[in-house]
Amino acid sequence: MYQAFIGLEVHIHLLAQTKVFCTCRSAFGDEPNTNVCPVCMGYPGVLPVLNIEAMRMGCVVARALNCHIPEKTWFERKQYFYPDMTKNYQISQFASPLGQRGYLDLEGRGIKKRVRIHECHLEEDAGKMIHSGNVSLLDYNRAGVSLLEIVTEPDMERGEEAELFIQQLRRMVRYLGVCDGNMEEGSLRADANVSINLPGKGLGRKVEIKNLNSSRFVKLGLNYEIIRQGALLDAGKTVVQETRLWNENRDETAPMRTKENAHDYRYFPEPDLPIFEPDAAFLASVDASMVELPLARASRMASQYKLSEEQVDLICEEKALADYFEEAVAAASVPDAAFRISNLLLSDIRHLLARSGADPCAIAKFRLTPKRLAELVTMLGEGRVSQKIVKQTIDLVLAEDKDPSAIIAEHNWGQITDTAVIDAAVQAVLETEAAALAELQTNANDKRRKSIGAYLVGKVLSATGGRADPKLVRSRLEQSAAGCF
Ligand code: ADP
Ligand code: ZN
Ligand code: MG
Numbered sequence: 374m375y376q377a378f379i380g381l382e383v384h385i386h387l388l389a390q391t392k393v394f395c396t397c398r399s400a401f402g403d404e405p406n407t408n409v410c411p412v413c414m415g416y417p418g419v420l421p422v423l424n425i426e427a428m429r430m431g432c433v434v435a436r437a438l439n440c441h442i443p444e445k446t447w448f449e450r451k452q453y454f455y456p457d458m459t460k461n462y463q464i465s466q467f468a469s470p471l472g473q474r475g476y477l478d479l480e481g482r483g484i485k486k487r488v489r490i491h492e493c494h495l496e497e498d499a500g501k502m503i504h505s506g507n508v509s510l511l512d513y514n515r516a517g518v519s520l521l522e523i524v525t526e527p528d529m530e531r532g533e534e535a536e537l538f539i540q541q542l543r544r545m546v547r548y549l550g551v552c553d554g555n556m557e558e559g560s561l562r563a564d565a566n567v568s569i570n571l572p573g574k575g576l577g578r579k580v581e582i583k584n585l586n587s588s589r590f591v592k593l594g595l596n597y598e599i600i601r602q603g604a605l606l607d608a609g610k611t612v613v614q615e616t617r618l619w620n621e622n623r624d625e626t627a628p629m630r631t632k633e634n635a636h637d638y639r640y641f642p643e644p645d646l647p648i649f650e651p652d653a654a655f656l657a658s659v660d661a662s663m664v665e666l667p668l669a670r671a672s673r674m675a676s677q678y679k680l681s682e683e684q685v686d687l688i689c690e691e692k693a694l695a696d697y698f699e700e701a702v703a704a705a706s707v708p709d710a711a712f713r714i715s716n717l718l719l720s721d722i723r724h725l726l727a728r729s730g731a732d733p734c735a736i737a738k739f740r741l742t743p744k745r746l747a748e749l750v751t752m753l754g755e756g757r758v759s760q761k762i763v764k765q766t767i768d769l770v771l772a773e774d775k776d777p778s779a780i781i782a783e784h785n786w787g788q789i790t791d792t793a794v795i796d797a798a799v800q801a802v803l804e805t806e807a808a809a810l811a812e813l814q815t816n817a818n819d820k821r822r823k824s825i826g827a828y829l830v831g832k833v834l835s836a837t838g839g840r841a842d843p844k845l846v847r848s849r850l851e852q853s854a855a856g857c858f
Contacts, residue, residue: 374572375569375570375571375572375577375599375602375603375606376530376569376570376571376572376573376574377530377531377567377568377569377599378527378528378529378530378567378568378569378570378576378577378579379527379528379529379530379531379532379534379535379565379566379567379595380491380524380525380526380527380528380529380565380566380567380579381523381524381525381529381535381538381539381563381564381565381566381591382522382523382524382525382563382564382566383522383523383525383539383542383561383562383563383564384498384520384521384522384523384561384562384563384564385434385520385521385523385546385551385552385554385560385561386399386498386518386519386520386552386553386559386560386561387427387430387431387519387520387521387551387552388430388550388551388552388553389424389426389427389430389519390426391424391426392408392413392424392497392517392518392519393423393424393427393464393495393496393497393517393518393519393520394412394413394421394422394423394424394464394497394517394646395410395412395413395421395422395517396410397409397410397412397413397517399518399519400514401555401558401559401560402558403514405510405512405513405514406511406512406513406514407514408514409513409514409516412517413497413513413516413517414459414513414516415458415459415460415461420645421464421643421645421646422646423448423646423649424519425655427495427519428471428495428649428655429655429658429659429662430519430521430549430551430552430662431471431472431493431494431495431519431521432471432472432651432655432656432659433549433551433659433662433663434472434493434521434523434545434546434549434551435471435472435473435475435493436472436659436660436663437545437549437663437666438472438475438476438477438490438493438523439475439476439477439490440472440473440474440475440490440492440493441472441473441474441475442471442472442473442651442656442659443469443471443473444650444651445469445648445649445650446466446469446470446471446648446649446650446651447466447468447469447642447643447646447647447648447649448464448465448466448495448642448643448646449464449465449466449467449468449640449641449642449643450462450463450464450465450639450640450641450642450643451463451464451465451467451496451638451640452638452639452640453636453638455499456502456509456511457499457500457501457502457511457513457516458499458500458516459500459513459516463496463497463499464496464497464643464646465494465495465496465497465522465640466494466495466496467494467640468640470492470493470494471493471494471495471649472490472492472493472494473491473492473493474489474490474491474492475489475490475493476488476489476490477490477525477538477541477542477545478668479534479537479538479541480541480668481537481541481686482533482537484533484534484537486528486529486534487528488525488526488528488529488534488538489525489526489528490523490524490525490526491524491525491526492523492524493521493522493523493524494521494522494524495519495520495521496519496520496521496522497516497517497518497519497520498515498516498517498518498519498520499515499516500512500513500514500515500516501513501514501515521551521552523542525538527566527568527576527579531595531596531599532591532592532593532594532595532596532599533592535565535591535592535595536588536589536591536592539561539563539588539591540588541667541668542561543556543561543588544667544690545666545667546561547691547692548664548666548667548692549662549663549664550662550664551662556586556587556588557586557587559586562584562585562586563585563591564581564582564583564584564585565581565582565585565591565594565595566579566580566581566582567579567580567582567595567598567599567602568580568602568612569599569602569603569606569612577602577612578611578612578613578614579614580598580602580612580613580614580615580616580617580626581615581616581617582594582595582598582616582617582618582619582626583616583617583618583629584618585619590619590621593619593624594619594626597619597624597625597626598617598626601626613628613631614631615628615629615630615631616628616629616630616631617629664692667689667692670689670695671685671686671689672685674688674689674695674698674699678702678711678712678715679711679712680711680712680715684715684719687719688715688718688719691736693736694718694736697718697736697739697743698714698715698718698743700743700744701714701718701743701744701746701747701750702714702747703747704743704744704747704748705746705747705748705750705751705754706747706751707750707751707753707754707755708754709754710747710750710751710754713750713753713754714746714747714750717746717750717763717767721764721767722741722746722767725741725767725771726739740770740771740774741767741770741771745770745776745777748776748777748778749763749766749767749770749777750763752777752778752781756788756790756842757787757788758781758786758787758788759788759839759840759841759842759843761839762781762786762788762839762840765786766780766781766786769784786840787840788840788841788842789837789840789841789842790842790845792845792849794837794841795833795837795841795842795845795846795849796849796853798833798836798837798841798846799833799846799849799850799853800853801836802829802832802833802836803829803853803854806829806832809825809828809829810829810854812825813825813826813829813854813858814854822858823858825858826847826850826851826858827858829850829854830843830846830847830850833846833850834846
């Protein structure tokens with residue numbers, strides 16, 4: 374058995390409106406080469422200016438990852454040639470990353486582990502090269518977009534841990550509102566480094582799997598590599614230090630380039646940008662952007678609302694959903710509101726959201742506002758409407774954008790608790806169900822009586838359009854039929 378070491382380098386696009394060193398729009402999907410200017414195109418003599426918003430967002434992530442933010446942080450030029458980078462160097466951070474020595478606690482799916490963060494640094498993204506037949510096309514809209522690179526220590530050992538790391542990080546940056554976490558669009562991408570060695574022998578020779586755009590590929594690629602490298606060592610061979618790519622069609626990694634000697638990027642301090650010294654006002658703005666982070670929020674909510682781990686995990690997946698839930702619970706005035714709201718949220722409401730094509734974040738614009746949901750759940754909890762009516766009402770709230778109480782009043786959907794009305798319905802049903810009634814009164818089999826009882830309750834309920842109080846129907850029926858079930 375070998376010991377495996379996994380370290381991740383995750384790049385996230387920050388949601389700053391403009392690029393990191395110029396004022397071009399930072400957007401995905403615009404017409405190619407429309408968001409460009411002399412600065413991000415690297416014309417000679419132009420001067421970059423640091424986008425403070427990007428720096429603030431970077432520091433927010435650093436803080437959420439428990440990193441130290443140094444008193445001075447600056448930028449270096451990283452020299453290399455590639456057609457997607459017209460300057461022939463990338464402005465990045467080398468000696469003084471904005472976040473240093475932090476950690477992220479992995480928790481869930483049987484994993485509990487602290488992963489140390491080596492650093493977080495701010496840099497500019499390169500353009501995008503699209504290969505098509507025997508031409509290559511270049512889109513520089515992405516060149517200069519602010520990118521935060523998060524580098525972990527090689528503390529993970531299995532693909533599953535790395536997958537969870539990516540998922541937790543993604544959820545965290547979305548909570549913080551600094552990255553949309555869209556891996557398909559490349560807003561969050563990862564390079565995964567992995568080596569194996571005999572236990573106790575320390576790190577092995579690492580292989581880097583580049584440009585993984587899904588957390589599942591991170592897991593699959595790493596687990597594939599661990600097996601591939603193990604087979605090489607078993608056969609007495611050595612692992613070549615190289616960069617590989619995940620081939621999602623063949624479910625395997627394949628070599629991209631060997632990287633035997635580390636690149637010499639000739640880093641040197643960027644002479645056109647001053648050293649950045651975060652002052653009290655800047656640090657206060659970083660603090661002001663902190664929110665309760667997903668894991669902490671989930672564990673608070675589990676105990677505060679007495680919900681299961683599974684329920685809070687689902688509710689806390691998106692901050693907007695968790696906010697919605699807590700707002701609705703606060704507005705409702707029945708004791709078991711949290712339980713009822715969580716049930717509705719995780720069944721009907723989630724399906725309705727999904728059907729309307731909206732992602733859970735769109736819940737903020739949902740016609741069934743937390744206040745309206747609270748009103749409905751309060752009526753349900755007080756026995757003024759039935760579960761069935763709740764569903765019908767939700768459909769109409771969405772269709773007509775009205776308050777539940779107005780809809781229920783308008784359709785006369787309030788629960789029937791008047792025993793005279795219920796008795797009349799019971800009587801009518803018993804008259805048409807003479808055989809069932811006779812069996813209910815004579816059959817000694819409890820199970821059989823129970824199922825006949827349920828059948829008759831259902832008949833009465835449907836005779837009242839689902840409005841009769843089911844508990845009351847049951848007790849009146851037992852009385853009228855002189856049969857228990
Ligand atoms: P490089 O200079 O090749 O970029 P770094 O030392 O900067 O390498 O590390 C990059 C990433 O690779 C980090 O996430 C680190 O944890 C991980 N890493 C470094 N060495 C190893 C190793 N021997 N095995 C597994 N991961 C490693
Ligand atoms: Zn520009
Ligand atoms: Mg490195």
